[in-house]
Amino acid sequence: xxxxxxxxxxxxxxxxxxxxxxxxxxxxxxxxxxxxxxxxxxxxxxxxxxxxxxxxxxxxxxxxxxxxxxxxxxxxxxxxxxxxxxxxxxxxxxxxxxxxxxxxxxxxxxxxxxxxxxxxxxxxxxxxxxxxxxxxxxxxxxxxxxxxxxxxxxxxxxxxxxxxxxxxxxxxxxxxxxxxxxxxxxxxxxxxxxxxxxxxxxxxxxxxxxxxxxxxxxxxxxxxxxxxxxxxxxxxxxxxxxxxxxxxxxxxxxxxxxxxxxxxxxxxxxxxxxxxxxxxxxxxxxxxxxxxxxxxxxxxxxxxxxxxxxxxxxxxxxxxxxxxxxxxxxxx
Amino acid sequence: xxxxxxxxxxxxxxxxxxxxxxxxxxxxxxxxxxxxxxxxxxxxxxxxxxxxxxxxxxxxxxxxxxxxxxxxxxxxxxxxxxxxxxxxxxxxxxxxxxxxxxxxxxxxxxxxxxxxxxxxxxxxxxxxxxxxxxxxxxxxxxxxxxxxxxxxxxxxxxxxxxxxxxxxxxxxxxxxxxxxxxxxxxxxxxxxxxxxxxxxxxxxxxxxxxxxxxxxxxxxxxxxxxxxxxxxxxxxxxxxxxxxxxxxxxxxxxxxxxxxxxxxxxxxxxxxxxxxxxxxxxxxxxxxxxxxxxxxxxxxxxxxxxxxxxxxxxxxxxxxxxxxxxxxxxxx
Numbered sequence: 001x002x003x004x005x006x007x008x009x010x011x012x013x014x015x016x017x018x019x020x021x022x023x024x025x026x027x028x029x030x031x032x033x034x035x036x037x038x039x040x041x042x043x044x045x046x047x048x049x050x051x052x053x054x055x056x057x058x059x060x061x062x063x064x065x066x067x068x069x070x071x072x073x074x075x076x077x078x079x080x081x082x083x084x085x086x087x088x089x090x091x092x093x094x095x096x097x098x099x100x101x102x103x104x105x106x107x108x109x110x111x112x113x114x115x116x117x118x119x120x121x122x123x124x125x126x127x128x129x130x131x132x133x134x135x136x137x138x139x140x141x142x143x144x145x146x147x148x149x150x151x152x153x154x155x156x157x158x159x160x161x162x163x164x165x166x167x168x169x170x171x172x173x174x175x176x177x178x179x180x181x182x183x184x185x186x187x188x189x190x191x192x193x194x195x196x197x198x199x200x201x202x203x204x205x206x207x208x209x210x211x212x213x214x215x216x217x218x219x220x221x222x223x224x225x226x227x228x229x230x231x232x233x234x235x236x237x238x239x240x241x242x243x244x245x246x247x248x249x250x251x252x253x254x255x256x257x258x259x260x261x262x263x264x265x266x267x268x269x270x271x272x273x274x275x276x277x278x279x280x281x282x283x284x285x286x287x288x289x290x291x292x293x294x295x296x297x298x299x300x301x302x303x304x305x306x307x308x309x310x311x312x313x314x315x316x317x318x319x320x321x322x323x324x325x326x327x328x329x330x331x332x
Numbered sequence: 333x334x335x336x337x338x339x340x341x342x343x344x345x346x347x348x349x350x351x352x353x354x355x356x357x358x359x360x361x362x363x364x365x366x367x368x369x370x371x372x373x374x375x376x377x378x379x380x381x382x383x384x385x386x387x388x389x390x391x392x393x394x395x396x397x398x399x400x401x402x403x404x405x406x407x408x409x410x411x412x413x414x415x416x417x418x419x420x421x422x423x424x425x426x427x428x429x430x431x432x433x434x435x436x437x438x439x440x441x442x443x444x445x446x447x448x449x450x451x452x453x454x455x456x457x458x459x460x461x462x463x464x465x466x467x468x469x470x471x472x473x474x475x476x477x478x479x480x481x482x483x484x485x486x487x488x489x490x491x492x493x494x495x496x497x498x499x500x501x502x503x504x505x506x507x508x509x510x511x512x513x514x515x516x517x518x519x520x521x522x523x524x525x526x527x528x529x530x531x532x533x534x535x536x537x538x539x540x541x542x543x544x545x546x547x548x549x550x551x552x553x554x555x556x557x558x559x560x561x562x563x564x565x566x567x568x569x570x571x572x573x574x575x576x577x578x579x580x581x582x583x584x585x586x587x588x589x590x591x592x593x594x595x596x597x598x599x600x601x602x603x604x605x606x607x608x609x610x611x612x613x614x615x616x617x618x619x620x621x622x623x624x625x626x627x628x629x630x631x632x633x634x635x636x637x638x639x640x641x642x643x644x645x646x647x648x649x650x651x652x653x654x655x656x657x658x659x660x661x662x663x664x
Contacts, residue, residue: 008657011551011657012597013551013556038384038548040382040383043378043380044376044378049374051372051421053476054425079371082369083370083371083373093387126385130661131389131661135467135469136467140472144385144457146383155373215370216370219345220344322345324347326344326345329342
């Protein structure tokens with residue numbers, strides 16, 4: 001087998017077929033993804049489906065805690081989870097740079113397959129394009145996904161008193177990419193939090209009826225996600241800074257750089273807005289999960305605020321505004 | 333509004349939201365694609381679904397007969413059609429180069445919307461990423477799509493005597509891109525055949541039961557598509573060269589360049605393999621359609637051949653082999 005990707009791997013002919021068989025079919029093998037057909041066909045029961053897409057252009061493509069493949073599948077799986085859905089079928093479109101090492105592509109495909117197995121999803125449709133050297137940094141991946149929405153999940157308008165749960169520490173993915181990109185060798189165990197969150201949907205079961213909205217705080221971080229929710233539901237919120245968990249190494253980096261971890265992406269955390277009075281119940285359920293054991297109620301929506309406010313540890317209040325200018329691009 | 337894309341349009345903050353509202357929501361407006369949610373949610377009846385994805389990296393992004401947006405939606409719609417499905421929901425992921433003109437993005441989004449309206453599909457999920465100047469040539473688009481498979485479509489094993497219909501002239505998309513790319517100013521009306529083909533599924537109705545397989549001959553053209561079908565069904569075929577329709581301007585280009593239009597992509601044609609004896613019936617139905625009025629039976633599968641053979645106008649026979657090396661990359 002060739003060691004590196006050539007333009008011929010993208011022309012739709014023999015080389016493309018070989019690449020698809022040797023890498024993608026090997027890792028994504030399932031009964032639907034077979035043959036030369038351009039569409040997957042499967043039977044679907046009646047019900048509500050969730051459907052999402054994301055393109056991934058992260059730089060670097062391998063980073064502590066993951067790679068672009070893991071990130072792509074987790075991103076799509078978590079977008080589905082935010083819609084109250086468990087993932088069923090995924091698609092994967094690769095745009096690969098001429099000269100890219102096929103061994104790396106193999107590692108990326110394996111990462112994708114590993115997460116799929118973990119969450120019970122299947123990659124059933126794919127596409128491979130190759131572009132000339134210098135365009136794209138190695139590989140870009142688009143994933144889309146179809147999930148089944150839990151029958152009891154009913155996204156509703158947020159009202160005053162609804163509680164806000166965050167399922168763990170913040171800003172780890174964005175901070176890790178920032179450090180990797182700038183080749184900063186700081187002390188501390190920096191690692192992306194990139195992880196799939198479908199377990200939330202499975203764990204909540206019928207109790208998902210108390211969840212009014214979910215959102216994974218990726219680009220723009222927890223602050224931006226809360227601002228968007230606040231704006232679209234036309235209600236302010238109050239967040240307790242002391243409830244926010246930031247790993248000390250992450251905190252140090254941001255103190256050093258003068259940046260705000262609240263605006264840095266997580267790729268394995270979920271914000272849940274829970275009906276007033278049910279926050280603790282929901283918290284106790286998801287706190288048992290592998291990727292959510294640091295969940296906390298971080299605040300609540302409150303009609304006496306018109307914006308998202310952060311009550312600082314010192315007792316002051318600071319308005320969180322929508323992200324205006326991220327200092328780092330291509331974090332996902 | 334800004335005139336050009338900046339990295340800030342891809343950071344997930346205010347600028348991203350503005351761009352999405354001003355361009356994508358404006359053109360793709362529908363009741364499912366709204367709000368800040370990362371997943372679309374919709375009700376689906378029980379049945380067979382088709383699901384497909386393609387990434388588009390065509391260069392140039394505007395060409396006679398279309399642009400990358402039209403190409404992306406047609407590509408996905410036609411992959412669904414090849415699975416016997418009418419398109420319902422599409423996703424669109426954009427990777428945009430810093431500095432790209434927003435006006436061009438607007439034109440591309442409009443092209444996508446126009447085709448969606450024509451075929452009754454909706455773009456319900458999207459994503460926008462921005463990469464630094466010099467990466468990607470303007471914009472790459474990934475589309476995925478979900479369609480409903482016609483209840484009477486039943487892909488089956490091909491047997492000897494099954495007839496092969498091609499819905500029009502060949503190689504026009506690939507040839508047009510080749511000329512544009514090399515800035516060859518040749519006489520003749522060169523234009524991509526890029527067009528949506530869902531009308532075939534609607535027109536055939538229950539008669540689709542006589543269709544054993546469909547394939548749109550994109551990358552690798554008609555020859556490669558037939559070779560793939562032949563290989564996966566383990567049966568040869570005989571194609572009559574005189575039944576193949578090649579526009580004279582296209583023919584002249586390939587005579588000049590010594591290339592074979594049979595390996596050049598179409599983006600608005602379909603190959604239908606029809607049960608022996610029903611070819612003429614099916615042909616008469618689809619010949620009435622806007623994008624299929626030059627349909628012909630071009631040959632048949634035949635167990636006395638082990639490969640795909642072309643019977644030339646002079647009476648000789650030539651084996652068509654799988655594409656080994658396309659002379660032009662990034663045609664879609």
